[in-house]
Amino acid sequence: MSPPLLRLEGVHTHIGAYHILHGVDLDVPEGEVTMLLGRNGAGKTTTLRTVMGLWRASAGRVLLEQRPIQALPTPEIARADIAYVPENMGIFGALTVRENLLLAARRARSLDELDTARLEWLFGLFPALRKFWLYPAGKLSGGQKQMLAIARAMVEPRRLLLIDEPTKGLAPAIINKLIESLQEIKRGRDGMRATVLLVEQNFMVARALGDRVAVMDDGRVVHAGRMAELAGDEALQQRLLGLSLAAHQ
């Protein structure tokens, strides 16, 4: 079996005086969507931020293709083709949609150097981006901002996408569109596909997107396996997440 694209080994993270991650072990296999689930405060966001180097691991290792990256500065980690969509989306509100995308395309100095086919593919996924191309991103709706944030992460080929709660605060109709778009990214054509580690609170969304799942509690991964197993085991859902899928259908 080939090694995972991303592996966390015994990762601890402190934020000031607080000990948030208590030895996280997690594998993210290449080409799959791994869902990171858990209650509020379980350490999901901290895990993503630690992978990105935004908060430093105080112990343990973060391995990208078996290469330790936990000591690298954030820009170096991003340049290893890891894209990050934070919980607040990280949109540059005063910049236009066009400028947000151009900024994310590190290899392009101008619009002319963007990959046209890739851009058209993104417009196909998120038509609002074309419509609001020259509009300040700060004036977009919450769902449009989320779509821009994901498109920005995909504007150039990336090995790994880290996405933090993309459906948070969105209306159900927008969530469904977002799920369709993420499924398209998951199925993606050659070069458009990426491995995804996605934090999600909504179990319906997680089930629709995930190949694998890891459940966190109190700063540790307490369960890891195939999503299908968790989706089919109501008792396990109840034990790990305090809910059952059946109750949400």
Add this chain to the structure above:
Amino acid sequence: MSAPIASDAVPKARFDLIPLLLIAAVALAALPLVGSATSWATLTLAGLAMGLIIFVIASGLTLVFGLMDVLNFGHGVFIALGAFVATTVMGAMGGFVASPSLGANLVAVGVAALTGMVAAAALGLVFERVLVRPVYGMHLKQILITMGGMIIGEELIKLVWGAQMIPLQPPESLRGALLLGDVAIEKFRLLAVAIGLVVFAALLWLLNRTKLGLLIRAGVQDREMVESLGYRIRRLFVAVFVAGSALAGLGGVLWGLYQQSVMPQIGAQVNTLLFIVIIIGGLGSTLGCFAGALLVGLMANYCGFIAPKAALFSNIGLMVAVLLWRPQGLYPVSQR
């Protein structure tokens, strides 16, 4: 690739003209108070020249604050260094300064300005490395250490140039005034206006038409996200800090020539005005800095003429009024 705009694309957002109209409104409101149209025109040009010099100085300061959240109270030392370097350079180029040829005079000012900028940029590099870098994220320490840096800088300037005021006359053909009808327009102020507008245009081009400018504007809004996109914002910050110091050096040369004298405390005297300008404009905003600087320059000149005793408070009053109207400044930098 051409811009992929669909037929139903939403048009660009409308530009907020109100702060720029406010500048015109202040100028027009001053006309009846000044009483004489010729005095008003002279004061207006003096105010614009002063405002544009302040803009040149403050533009770097506002970007430094916006990009890295650094409160640099030592910015004045770059102004003082630029001005003192100009006294030396123009003293050494006496032939060019005294020549009746405008070309020779402009060469003297150009060399003084370039040398002042290089000196201020070099000092800025050291200042960032030694004083600012250890106190990232610590506002109180930033204020204390950068003020300390300015005091040390002033003392070093006294060691080299002495503690006394040094005259800094504009070159021969830039002295005196042009008469347009009854309106006297000081020649050097025209040059200061031209240089200020060139710097403003260059900054707008850099910020709005280049990828580097895009990075700076994005960094002002969200440093962490810029780093997450793979850009080394510390390097960008050092570059902006050095460029801002160089602009302060240029501003120091212009300010010295505007005041026709230089003293070691020149930077500390301007510091308060600089912070008023960047607060009025909206911290981190170049366009806001431009509008704020023009308002401050005009207000100082009109009040100095109409009510000299009120001139001391005029800019504080202006800042209070602007912040009551727009608490984030004239052109606030939006945060996501």
